[in-house]
Amino acid sequence: LAKTTQPISMDSYEGQEVNITCSHNNIATNDYITWYQQFPSQGPRFIIQGYKTKVTNEVASLFIPADRKSSTLSLPRVSLSDTAVYYCLVGDRNTGFQKLVFGTGTRLLVSP
Amino acid sequence: DAGVIQSPRHEVTEMGQEVTLRCKPISGHDYLFWYRQTMMRGLELLIYFNNNVPIDDSGMPEDRFSAKMPNASFSTLKIQPSEPRDSAVYFCASSTPGTDTQYFGPGTRLTVL
Numbered sequence: 001l002a003k004t005t006q007p008i009s010m011d012s013y014e015g016q017e018v019n020i021t022c023s024h025n026n027i028a029t030n031d032y033i034t035w036y037q038q039f040p041s042q043g044p045r046f047i048i049q050g051y052k053t054k055v056t057n058e059v060a061s062l063f064i065p066a067d068r069k070s071s072t073l074s075l076p077r078v079s080l081s082d083t084a085v086y087y088c089l090v091g092d093r094n095t096g097f098q099k100l101v102f103g104t105g106t107r108l109l110v111s112p
Numbered sequence: 113d114a115g116v117i118q119s120p121r122h123e124v125t126e127m128g129q130e131v132t133l134r135c136k137p138i139s140g141h142d143y144l145f146w147y148r149q150t151m152m153r154g155l156e157l158l159i160y161f162n163n164n165v166p167i168d169d170s171g172m173p174e175d176r177f178s179a180k181m182p183n184a185s186f187s188t189l190k191i192q193p194s195e196p197r198d199s200a201v202y203f204c205a206s207s208t209p210g211t212d213t214q215y216f217g218p219g220t221r222l223t224v225l
Contacts, residue, residue, distance in 0.1 A: 032212055034213070036214075041219075042216075042218065043116075043205065044214075044216050046213045046214070089212075092212070093211070093212045096167075096168060097143070097160050097168070097212075098168050098171065100157075101157075102154060102155040104154055
């Protein structure tokens with residue numbers, strides 16, 4: 001089971017770039033890295049997924065070093081509405097979704 | 113697309129009563145998941161189905177919990193009898209064929225008195 005470790009919480013201000021790092025030292029060869037965002041009273045929402053190097057979409061970027069033992073979710077120019085809990089998951093559906101554990105996540109607070 | 117639909121959104125019941133939570137996944141998705149979220153334990157995967165067949169129910173806390181998926185567009189999670197410690201938000205999610213991405217419903221907030 002690829003255990004993930006994230007900071008419990010982070011603080012930022014509007015307009016800043018936020019980088020949240022996730023450690024996953026025993027990631028398996030076929031595992032993908034997926035990040036979700038959860039607002040209060042809502043279900044988690046998919047943000048981004050990657051396997052190696054860098055992935056970018058309209059919301060965020062995901063940086064994965066060559067050894068894949070960690071990954072960094074980058075949120076450019078955060079706003080108050082980015083205040084949420086961010087989860088890093090590591091796994092591969094072919095080996096069972098029970099591996100895709102949400103963990104405690106990182107609580108991001110964006111202030112004015 | 114309407115997304116994953118769950119009902120009811122809120123449920124308040126008394127200890128010992130039967131509770132049934134309902135979920136309609138996104139059309140065309142082949143996996144369906146039931147999660148429970150509490151402050152103490154976070155988000156826990158209870159059970160998931162693939163093409164209406166239960167694949168892994170190792171997360172179901174005890175025999176009081178059961179889940180069914182009679183067809184591709186409907187699933188239920190039943191708790192009988194309910195206990196106060198079952199109070200939580202229960203989420204249903206579904207997944208697109210060939211990917212790990214899960215799409216979550218709005219959740220059902222269950223309170224057992």
